[in-house]
Amino acid sequence: MSVLDLSEQEIFRRQSLEDLRKLGIEPYPQEGFEINTTTEEILANFDPEKKNYQNVSIAGRIMARRIMGKASFCELMDEKGRIQLYFNRDEICPGDDKTLYNEVFKKHLDIGDIIGVKGYAFITQVGEKSIFVKEFKILSKSLRVLPIVKEKDGVVYDAFSDPEQRYRQRYVDLIVNPHIKDVFIKRAKIIETMRQMFNEHGYLEVETPILQPIPGGAAARPFITHHNALNIPLYLRIANELYLKRLIVGGFNGVYEFAKDFRNEGMDRTHNPEFTVMEIYVAYKDYFWMMEFTEKMLQKVALAIHGTTEVPVGDKIINFKPPFRRLTMIDAIKEYAGVDITGMNEQQLREVCKKLDIEVDETFGKGKLIDEIFGETCEEHLIQPTFIIDYPIEMSPLCKRHRKNPELTERFELLVNGKELCNAYTELNDPIDQLERFKEQLRLSEKGDEEAMFIDYDFVRALEYGMPPCAGMGIGIDRLTMIMTNQPSIQDVLFFPQMRPEKKIERDEPAKFIETGVPQEWVEILINNGFTTVSALKNANPNKVHQVICGANKKLKLGLKNPTPEEVRQWIES
């Protein structure tokens, strides 16, 4: 990296780094730094009358500096919060040599540097709990300038708010917007709460393949990759359902997995190509049992995060207190679209769509038509948690037929805030029916449905050995976190959401320019004026190049002797 690529401030910081080394101070020391408390504990518990916290050792990042002659204040931020540090020249440097304060502290420390300090807690004249620093140690020098966010009386100044930069450089976001951490702490708590509940029931947490030869268990386009040693294609899983059910065949009564799934589809506020789903399968249960289990689970999660079942989401309050409303899909359509679709055939359903002004495709079968009607007319109304039950059979190839109506399946989805949160079935364990359903999917696929499922013969074989009756449920952890933390976008509940790659500027070494005949003094000027590669220079108009570099020479007052246009032509044509 050339010095010209650095901002002035970055150059100053690199200079400080050198100066520190010259003073015998290693800016990146090997040894650790013992800490014995946190900013949070001191601020919460320090009491001058008790004379506690008189020997503290803490470490963190410098987030603000106020220097005034012999005394200075810094703000130190650790994982838990910020506390003010008080530096006094004669305390830091008791002898005659004031270098440590005047040079090291005042000149070579910057906002963003990580330091360790030892000292005692006290209260300043203005009444702020602070640390009186007796010693400090540089633990890591920061060479980049942090965006500085200031705050007074709850008003934030110069917030670091550009979403692109926040997501691309999440580490900076977490430093300067520490409240972002809360979302992720809550996310971990949500998962912990669920895991604890499952374990109490005696269910086993398992891991199943992410690289799968057949991407099964859902309808979605997969990511494809290749295994060299076996010379076969492999898919990143779109779901783990079929593997978990194999384990139920194998004799476990309950298995669950927090799984990263991958789908090669669009990205938006509620979709990221990789996302987390929790799936759980419990033997000898049906979907009614699973609804109650799901209600209890969500109630526990809401209580763990909010201490109440009432959760604020946007301008709404969502109440996770069981029991949740249960509504069949047909009744939902009756209620919100005002149409009774009971017993309708495909043609009649098409007419309903037309009447309701719902766009449909020729390839849609009955199931998809009903799903469209439901999606268009009902979803947005289902704000409070609502189980939508008994889906048409065409949409649910892994779900058991309804015990009373063979056109339907024993499936429920839980809708919250107008969005699907959970999906669950009484699982299909009839191997012959399962094979038929897979074959129907194959027909849909041949008809052009890109998301129709593949046939997994090994899974059918497993069912042929016998799977106990079983209920299964999947829940989107990212969406659950969005609801529980009141975040409108999936990007805000993922540390590192998928982004387009950053544009890289191609660049040749200066030596390559010199090889083609460009005098050394002009190389950086060319690079800085957009001719970053030799080939870019070769493709340029010689007159333009001449004008640009002569212009730069004049503008930057470099005092170089301008080359003749003929010389420039030779660089380019050589």
Place this chain on the structure above:
RNA sequence: GAUUCAGUAGCUCAGCCGGUAGAGCACAUCCCUUUUAAGGAUGGGGUCCUGGGUUCGAAUCCCAGCUGAAUCACCA
């Protein structure tokens, strides 16, 4: 994929009926012994996203592109 908006200093943004590029914070030098969005003085720092066009002259107007955001559409 469609529409709208945005891209100017390290950060937040102003300038946009064309005429030498601005502020606050941050940074540098100096002053200041308890300050707190510390303060005072001085100073440095910009391919005004990129490429074309109009023009004597473009950050500003026009066209195209890139990147991002919002809304909508699509997607179990």
